[in-house]
Amino acid sequence: MHAALAEISLTLAANDFVGIIGPNGAGKSSLLHLLSGQVMPTVGHVLLAGRPLHRFSATQLAQRIASVAQINVPALGLTCWQVAAMGLLPHKKWFEHETDRDRQQIAMALEHVGLFDKQQATTDTLSGGELQRLYIARALVQQASILLLDEPTNHLDVQYQHQVLQLLQQLGKTVICSMHDLNLAARYCNKLLLLHEGRVQAFGTPEQVLQPDLLQQVFALPCEVTVHPTFHWRQVTFLAKDMFYTKAKQAVL
C-alpha cells in the first residue's frame, strides 16, 4: 500500500503561521486532513495540547480547530450571512437563537473578508474568490484557536491574496495552510514545512527552508532565491531549464 505521508514528526507552537509547501501530490492536503482529525494516522498520533485528537469529541475538535477546504461547494440558496453563521454551530445547542454578540461576530467576520455588503447575497451568486473568503469568515466565526486552510489564496486576485494572508497573520491564532505560491508563503508565514513525496524535506523559518538547491531538487526546476532589498523577504524565481542553461552559457562566454 502507498502511504501518502511517512515519518512526519514536528511540533507547532501557538500563534505559528505555518505554510505547507511542496509540489502536487507531495501530501499537503493529506497532512491537513490528519491535523484536523478528519483522517486518523495508521501509525503515530496527532496531539493537541498533549492529548491525541481521537480523544476529543467532534464538537470539542470543532471548538478548537476550524478547517477551510480547497474546494467548497456553494451551499445553494443560503445567504453569506447564513453560511458565516454556521461557524456558531459548535458553540450552540439545538434551536438556540443567535444573540446580539453572535450577530456582531458574524458581521465582523464578513467585514474582515470584505463581504459585509454581500451578506444577503446567496452563495450561488458569488465568484470563486468571494466564496473562498466566505468560508474563511465562517472559520473566524467558529472562534477556533487553530485554523487549517487548504490553499486559501486559490481563486483570489492579488489584492485579496494579500488581504486574506494579512488577516490570517494578524489573527493571533495558530494558522496552518498549504500554499503553492512560495513568495507569498515566504512573506507571511513565520515557518515553512517543505513536503516532497510524503516526507518532510525541511521545516523552519523561510530563510532556513527556501534554499535554492533544496527547491531545485524538490520542484525539479533551476531556481534562484534573492532577498528583497527593503523588506528582506525571500523571493524565489524558478527558471525554465533552457533559460538557466542559456544564462549560464552567456555568463561563461
Ligand SMILES: Nc1ncnc2c1ncn2[C@@H]1O[C@H](COP(=O)(O)OP(=O)(O)OP(=O)(O)O)[C@@H](O)[C@H]1O
Ligand atoms: N483519498 C485518497 N486515497 C488514496 N490516495 C490519496 C487520497 N488522497 C490523496 N491521495 C494520494 O496521496 C498523495 C498526496 O496527495 P495530497 O492531495 O495530499 O497532495 P497535495 O500535496 O495536497 O497535492 P496538490 O498540490 O495537488 O493539492 C498523492 O499521491 C495522492 O494521489
